[in-house]
Amino acid sequence: MTTDFRIRAAEVLRIEAAAVEQLQQYLNADFNLACQLIFDSKGKTIVSGMGKSGHIGSKIAATLASTGSPAFFVHPGEASHGDLGMLSVDDVVIAISNSGETAEMLTIIPVIKRLGIKLIAMTGNPSSTLAKLADAHLCVKVEQEACPLGLAPTASTTATLAMGDALAVALLDARGFSADDFALSHPGGSLGRKLLLRLEDIMHRAEQVPVVVQTASIKDALLEISKKGLGMTAVVDEQGRMAGIFTDGDLRRILDQRYDIHTNLIAEVMTRKCITANAQMLAAEALQIMQQKKINGLIVVDEARVPIGAMNMHDLLRAGVL
Structure with missing residues (x-):
């Protein structure tokens, strides 16, 4: 029997589009606070997450860095074995965990708090430990994963990535970040040529x-x-x-x-x-x-x-x- 793969693919896209659309309800006072914490920071934004959340976090850090908000990704497992030394009191941490209970993330939170570093959590569970410990919580809760087994992070990672983009672009706009500024961090390839050539x-x-x-x-x-x-x-x-x-x-x-x-x-x-x-x-x-x-x-x-x-x-x- 021939399988029409497009049927399942269309369902995935529908679920993920709905997940992103529903994020608008979470653009609340905490979103404003998260933006303000990063905007006012004299240091860098450190993004951290385990597994798929880590992959999404790495992309969010890259987007922030290329749009005027200096940022880098730190793996929470490595952080608890020395990489926390990269942090300074002027930094802001974005901790990503869909459950809000990821052990590796929770392990490093006491150190972040002790240093007085502002913490932004991105979770799908506003009642989680990570959400409650954060100075600002960005909710990325989804009704269902696109995976039919409900196991593989799909809609939840898409929602988290979209929320990260919303954060980065809101900050870009607030900073008055221009095409020239963008080009300075993208000098290579066709993008640099398009933005830098006069x-x-x-x-x-x-x-x-x-x-x-x-x-x-x-x-x-x-x-x-x-x-x-x-x-x-x-x-x-x-x-x-x-x-x-x-x-x-x-x-x-x-x-x-x-x-x-x-x-x-x-x-x-x-x-x-x-x-x-x-x-x-x-x-x-x-x-x-x-x-x-x-x-x-x-x-x-x-x-x-x-x-x-x-x-x-x-x-x-x-x-x-x-």
Whole structure:
């Protein structure tokens, strides 16, 4: 008999989605307090948990660290054998245990309390020992696990992870954490390129920038576009300031009109109200503008609106931004 695995998979997703949805009822005063404890801390946030809770805790610590709240994970078993020395009085501890009765977690709580370190508990049992000992308790209780045996942590770990994300993003927002801040901790790979690259890093400069004066003929503009190979040319006035732009798209639009490319001036057919960019603009921001406006290139201008650079979608693609 052939089994349709999708039936069980759909049930798992339904149960876990419901578990996350139900977390909203636990965004109470304790959630605010937990955020405030981390926000006010002069130290780091130490996340700890056993088994599957430990795996989730490790991810929560990584998310906090990458969004402006310095954090790291400590295994509770290792903590009771020396790793508690990593803690300082200025730190905050997030202890994760679905039951709230995990022996390895409870073993290290007296030391945390003795040091005067603030404790945040994430459990599925508000009446548990860990929840009662905590300064703030984040409830991650679920009605049922997605595992049909009710044994493997599934919905409960998903709920805990979601609560951790809620905590991290709420703190990110409160700190005014920006894309630039995020990029500093993610300099490698495509993410770093998207967040750190500015147009000055990828734009064509000097003689590579397509430019014609507005008294030039359409033919001259077409020759400039062909020569520079960016599918467009800036059109400038007598002072060299941006007066308009002419693109491959503009050429297609005038093909059925009675223009003589030898005698008609580019000023007659150029787009006057054109979008420009500055050299400090993030490449990711430029990409967003180009996609929204459905254009394939941008002229980069200085404060006097004099063209100093140019770039197109191919440049973004080569830079790994697209």
